[in-house]
Structures are given as structure tokens and as C-alpha cells.
Amino acid sequence: MSENIVEIQGVSKSFAQHTALTDVSLNIPKGCIFGLLGPNGAGKTTLIRIINRITAPDTGKVLFNGEPLKRKHVQEIGYLPEERGLYKKMKVGEQAVYLAQLKGMSKNKAEEALNYWFEKFEIAGWWHKKIEELSKGMAQKIQFIITIIHRPELLILDEPFSGFDPINANLIKSEIKELQKRGTTVIFSTHNMESVEQICSRIALIHQSKKILEGEVAELKDRFKPNVFNVVFKGNILTFTNALWAGYKLLHHTKLNEETISADVQLLGENTPNNLLGILILHVQIISFQEKLPSMNEIFIEQVSQLNHNHNEEDNVSTNTEKQ
Secondary structure (H helix, E strand, O other): OOOEEEEEEEEEEEEOOEEEEEEEEEEEEOOOEEEEEOOOOOOHHHHHHHHOOOOOOOEEEEEEOOEEOOHHHHHHEEEEOOOOOOOOOOEHHHHHHHHHHHOOOOHHHHHHHHHHHHHHOOOHHHOOOEHHHOOHHHHHHHHHHHHHOOOOOEEEEEOOOOOOOHHHHHHHHHHHHHHHHOOOEEEEEEOOHHHHHHHOOEEEEEEOOEEEEEEEHHHHHHHOOOOEEEEEEEOOHHHHHHHOOOOEEEEEEEEOOOOEEEEEEEEOOOOOHHHHHHHHOOOOEEEEEEEEOOOHHHHHHHHHHHHHHHHHHHHHHHHHHHHO
8 A cells, every 4th residue: 555645757737838747746645734835827736636637647647545546536535726616696505515415425414514514613604695695715614614524535725725814724724734633635735835834744846837846844944954043142242253253154133132132143164053052152141042944935935046047047058059
């Protein structure tokens, strides 16, 4: 049995003159919350539609639990698209039961499960309302419930917090974590890096149809850390600066109060945090000492900038070659 619920192997997809995906391969382990990241138009939604069998890849293949993806697997998937698909004229309860039945649930089981979720989300009074009477955030709650009602093995969420206020966004985040604890694997597609920091354990970055990075969030933060440490101390900034020699770089500092200063110092060469602490404690009183790890947003910007830089260099080489 495969350890991955989904395996993407060399998938490419084009539409007319637009390339949506280029030779994308990635593995989504069972039981994780997997962040599929990238700007709008990067290819995330196309990849999601391929996993849902809404469209097919031009080349490559997708495995679900070690088997080639088939129609039967779609019943094990819950999909919340960015563009919502509720029928505006239908009543909330009637529509929810109908859609749950399409996922293979009996009417009685659907009503029982929906009553539980409506009570949990404190929306029991919406049962007889029409969708068009609800706000975007309220309709979003209904669609989230419909997406998870059949307890799918794989849950795919495309920009799930769009339209939610902070309170309801936190409610949905909490439910996503609970679903994961009960064994559901979650693919979380977004360009909002802050949300990723809070709930994802593993991510893949897609940019201009290509996967440019994949890995555990903690491992990626460690891999791309800039060797910068924040030091909060009591003492004189001139004394602090003079204590640093060629192996360190003072990036910036802020005076917190009359006695206390916060400074960011970068380690250069082979110097270690212990080396830095060793010289500083001789000259100032250390209050706190902490490594600064990059955010996923910083990692993404760095990787995209590097990729664009490499492309520009390749274009310049090609242009110069043609001129010769």
C-alpha cells in the first residue's frame, strides 16, 4: 500500500496557446495538510481539476492510493472550488441533502449528518433559507459542510478562506485540523502564505506552470534560513558593535527603551551562534537570543526572484548568440 494518497508523475497540460502545467511531479503523503502554493495563474487550479478528473493531463499520470486515478476514486474526494457552485434559488437544507445524496449518502444519513454540522456551525436557522438570501461568507459555510459531509479520504480546498471574516476563517482552520486528526488528507491551494504557516506541514510551490520547490515546511525554513539572530540586550550599541568582528554583520537595531536594544546580526563564514554569544556576553547583558527563520512568503519571493533572474540571464545569452 502506498504511503502517498496522491502521486503526480510528470504531468503536463496546455490549453490552446497557454501552458498550464509543465512536467509537474509531486507526492502528497497520507494524513498531512499539503499546501499547494503559487500566484494566480501558476497552474494550481488546473492540477486540482486533474486530480478531480474534471480534466485530463496531456502527458503524465496521477495515482490515487497507488492505483491509476479512476472515476471511482472521485467518491473519496471532497472538493471546495474557489468559484462556488450553489444553486441560488434552492433552499439551503434541500440543496445540502441533494448534494450529499450525489456523494452516495442516503437521505436519512445525509439529514442526520447535516443536522450535526448545522448545529456545530450554529446555522440551524438557515435550513429553509434560499442561497441567494445568504452573504458570501454564509454561503461559504454551507459549501464547506457539503464538501466534507461524506467524510472524504482526500479533501481539496481551493482558496477556502475567501469571503470569510477572521472569526469564521479561524473556525474553518480549526475544522480542517480536526479532519486531519481523524485521518483526512488535505490539499490546501492558496496564494496566501500566512495561512500556510498556520496549518500546513508540507508544501509545493508552483510558478509559471512549473513546480519550483517541494518539502516539509520546517525543513524548507531550515534550508533557506539566512543565519540571522535577533539579540535583545542591555548595554550600549557602540560597545555591542565594537564587540562584533569581521565574522558578523549588524543588519539593524532598534531601541526598545532607555536600557534595552534589539539587534539583528548575521553570522558569516564558519561562525556559530555559540561563537557570537561567547563574544557578546563579555560586553553586554543578553536578555534574549533567537534565530530568525524565513517565512514561507519570504522563501517564495526569493525562489521566484531567483527563477526570474535565471530566465533573464538565459534570454540575454540567447539574444547575444543570435546577434553573433
